[in-house]
Amino acid sequence: MFRGSMVALVTPMQVDGSVDYQSLAELVEFHIENNTSAIVSMGTTGESATLNMDEHCDVMARTVEMARGRIPVIAGTGANSTWEAIELTRCAQQGGADACLLVTPYYNKPTQEGLFLHHKKIAESVDIPQILYNVPGRTACDMLPETVKRLSAVDNIIGIKDATGDLDRLAETQALLADADFALYSGDDETGTEFMLRGGDGVISVTTNVAPKAMAAMCEAALAGDRELAESLNQPLTGLHSRLFLEANPIPVKWALMDMKLIPPGIRLPMTVLAEKYHQPLREAMQQAGL
Numbered sequence: 001m002f003r004g005s006m007v008a009l010v011t012p013m014q015v016d017g018s019v020d021y022q023s024l025a026e027l028v029e030f031h032i033e034n035n036t037s038a039i040v041s042m043g044t045t046g047e048s049a050t051l052n053m054d055e056h057c058d059v060m061a062r063t064v065e066m067a068r069g070r071i072p073v074i075a076g077t078g079a080n081s082t083w084e085a086i087e088l089t090r091c092a093q094q095g096g097a098d099a100c101l102l103v104t105p106y107y108n109k110p111t112q113e114g115l116f117l118h119h120k121k122i123a124e125s126v127d128i129p130q131i132l133y134n135v136p137g138r139t140a141c142d143m144l145p146e147t148v149k150r151l152s153a154v155d156n157i158i159g160i161k162d163a164t165g166d167l168d169r170l171a172e173t174q175a176l177l178a179d180a181d182f183a184l185y186s187g188d189d190e191t192g193t194e195f196m197l198r199g200g201d202g203v204i205s206v207t208t209n210v211a212p213k214a215m216a217a218m219c220e221a222a223l224a225g226d227r228e229l230a231e232s233l234n235q236p237l238t239g240l241h242s243r244l245f246l247e248a249n250p251i252p253v254k255w256a257l258m259d260m261k262l263i264p265p266g267i268r269l270p271m272t273v274l275a276e277k278y279h280q281p282l283r284e285a286m287q288q289a290g291l
Contacts, residue, residue: 001072001159002037002072002099002159002202003202005205005212005215006037006185006203006204007036007040007205008040009040010047010250011024012024012027012263012264012266015264017268017269019051019055019058019059020263027263028066029066031071032067032071034212037071037216038072038074039067039074040101041060041063041064041097042077044138047250047271050271053084057091060073060092061091065096072098074099075089075091075100075101076133077092078101080105080106082118085118086125090125090126093126093127098129099128100128101131102130104134104139105118105139106139106140107139107140109140109141115147116151120154123156127156131161132159133160134148135163136164137163145176148177158182159185161186161204163187163188167195167198170184170200171198174199183202184201186202189241189244190238190242193230197227201223203215207237210257214237214290215237218230236289236290239288239289243281243282246281246282250267251274252274255274255282
């Protein structure tokens with residue numbers, strides 16, 4: 001259903017932390033103009049953890065309105081409470097999202113059976129395509145390939161975003177899902193090119209926020225199996241892939257977009273503005289990428 005370069009979109013904010021909907025609309029246009037394949041609204045990069053329920057639902061719905069059907073919108077609706085995740089997923093469906101992205105429950109440390117029942121319950125409760133999201137580095141919870149296989153049998157669970165950066169994990173998952181119609185997305189920019197060259201369907205990317213056209217071209221080449229072209233297009237982006245994580249995401253990417261005059265400098269506590277010592281290294285990576 002979704003392939004290629006998908007942006008894990010930031011949520012622009014004013015200095016006081018209020019959502020800047022004008023800048024959000026401009027970012028949506030920026031991605032449409034630069035060939036981004038889909039927008040992920042209200043994921044980790046969108047600061048979902050610091051927006052309240054009403055704000056979360058409003059940002060998702062207004063992003064859909066701004067897109068006007070020109071680009072798919074995938075809504076981040078995961079939570080560590082199954083019932084809260086169901087409510088957010090219903091909000092996304094009512095707001096017109098094309099699909100939902102559901103992170104594994106963070107902090108709780110559920111068992112694999114708990115993960116299976118959590119995602120199965122959400123999928124059975126809300127009839128919208130759903131993408132699993134495994135990012136153990138942030139959640140302290142790792143969904144194993146065997147659990148992914150079990151969940152792939154649920155009709156409206158259509159894929160997984162794997163942010164482990166482990167390409168052996170990709171191969172293991174592919175082997176288990178060889179007969180399934182199930183999408184595999186990278187959530188790790190540094191290994192995203194290789195992930196697609198090895199059969200993945202795309203990347204849900206932080207880098208795409210600042211370099212959408214270059215990421216779209218790289219993804220197109222990787223999905224076509226053109227290793228030489230994909231790697232050459234990815235090379236100028238390697239600095240961004242790493243330096244956009246000099247501090248916790250989305251601190252560096254919001255600073256970069258502010259430096260590009262695309263958004264105001266707002267970010268919500270406990271996230272803070274990028275430390276000054278990282279400004280020059282990040283600018284050098286931006287320049288290497290041609291920004």
